[in-house]
Amino acid sequence: xxxxxxxxxxxxxxxxxxxxxxxxxxxxxxxxxxxxxxxxxxxxxxxxxxxxxxxxxxxxxxxxxxxxxxxxxxxxxxxxxxxxxxxxxxxxxxxxxxxxxxxxxxxxxxxxxxxxxxxxxxxxxxxxxxxxxxxxxxxxxxxxxxxxxxxxxxxxxxxxxxxxxxxxxxxxxxxxxxxxxxxxxxxxxxxxxxxxxxxxxxxxxxxxxxxxxxxxxxxxxxxxxxxxxxxxxxxxxxxxxxxxxxxxxxxxxxxxxxxxxxxxxxxxxxxxxxxxxxxxxxxxxxxxxxxxxxxxxxxxxxxxxxxxxxxxxxxxxxxxxxxxxxxxxxxxxx
Ligand code: WQD
Numbered sequence: 001x002x003x004x005x006x007x008x009x010x011x012x013x014x015x016x017x018x019x020x021x022x023x024x025x026x027x028x029x030x031x032x033x034x035x036x037x038x039x040x041x042x043x044x045x046x047x048x049x050x051x052x053x054x055x056x057x058x059x060x061x062x063x064x065x066x067x068x069x070x071x072x073x074x075x076x077x078x079x080x081x082x083x084x085x086x087x088x089x090x091x092x093x094x095x096x097x098x099x100x101x102x103x104x105x106x107x108x109x110x111x112x113x114x115x116x117x118x119x120x121x122x123x124x125x126x127x128x129x130x131x132x133x134x135x136x137x138x139x140x141x142x143x144x145x146x147x148x149x150x151x152x153x154x155x156x157x158x159x160x161x162x163x164x165x166x167x168x169x170x171x172x173x174x175x176x177x178x179x180x181x182x183x184x185x186x187x188x189x190x191x192x193x194x195x196x197x198x199x200x201x202x203x204x205x206x207x208x209x210x211x212x213x214x215x216x217x218x219x220x221x222x223x224x225x226x227x228x229x230x231x232x233x234x235x236x237x238x239x240x241x242x243x244x245x246x247x248x249x250x251x252x253x254x255x256x257x258x259x260x261x262x263x264x265x266x267x268x269x270x271x272x273x274x275x276x277x278x279x280x281x282x283x284x285x286x287x288x289x290x291x292x293x294x295x296x297x298x299x300x301x302x303x304x305x306x307x308x309x310x311x312x313x314x315x316x317x318x319x320x321x322x323x324x325x326x327x328x329x330x331x332x333x334x
Pocket of ligand 1: 124174198214228294
């Protein structure tokens with residue numbers, strides 16, 4: 001198994017996964033319509049990997065263009081990242097999310113079926129758990145109706161994959177990806193005002209944002225702020241390579257869901273305090289009201305990933321927050 005189609009391969013997690021694929025002697029074939037990234041990421045990937053990459057500017061809903069890529073390259077597996085992922089935006093524009101995320105997946109799967117390609121790693125999310133009854137949350141926990149159309153598209157996506165019996169699927173339920181490649185050549189590129197905590201922290205530290213608002217300090221947690229499981233994007237990328245190995249070694253597999261998290265829950269204030277300490281920076285922030293839809297606490301039981309994939313997080317919070325800051329600094333010099 002060598003030629004791997006990486007949809008959304010110039011995005012935040014996709015680009016870091018391309019680096020790990022090449023490290024493991026795969027040939028990534030990248031498609032990306034640049035709706036949430038920049039073409040420059042391709043040049044940076046070629047610089048990091050010292051490899052000329054196959055890239056096509058294709059929309060995942062364009063079945064004709066997608067088929068041409070399958071015909072041109074002997075695709076043996078797909079890693080599917082291409083989807084919109086802003087929770088807040090999905091509440092404002094649900095149809096945009098259902099069309100892109102669900103129609104896109106259906107277009108991909110019908111093209112795979114036509115070309116007799118059955119291996120797929122799907123980008124899912126801990127959002128499918130909603131507010132779990134308890135944490136750490138494992139894969140057998142009931143998935144509750146997600147509180148955003150974005151989360152719904154991940155739940156529906158998993159149902160579609162499970163129903164398509166011709167597939168060999170591993171669905172990776174990401175917790176909170178943060179950090180950047182140690183080269184600082186790729187990282188999270190939030191276009192516009194960041195929704196997520198860490199890019200907002202780094203942009204505040206860089207003076208791009210005036211102040212960070214902590215969304216609520218009256219939760220039932222040690223310091224009143226929400227708890228999440230933050231995972232280094234390079235560790236997350238490695239999990240995709242190990243998922244391909246699992247698929248290769250388990251040709252009879254139909255559908256496996258696997259949490260990808262560290263197993264540690266950290267509060268918002270712990271992230272802020274650690275960021276200040278490891279980067280020797282004073283951050284301008286204040287406590288504000290809760291953000292509607294936020295889950296109070298969720299972190300992973302990551303034991304299945306270790307058992308099935310032989311994967312566990314290697315990089316610690318310091319590396320996550322130092323690499324995030326170094327990436328932000330590199331953007332300043334762009
Ligand atoms: C984290 C915490 C906020 C911004 C995201 C994605 C979701 C999934 C998981 C991929 C929360 C608080 C944030 C700010 C804050 N990823 N916060 N001030 O909401 O857990 O979900 O990761 O599938 O799709 O959206 O991440 O980074 O937005 O928030 O206080 O300016 O930081 O309230 O407690 P979230 P987040």
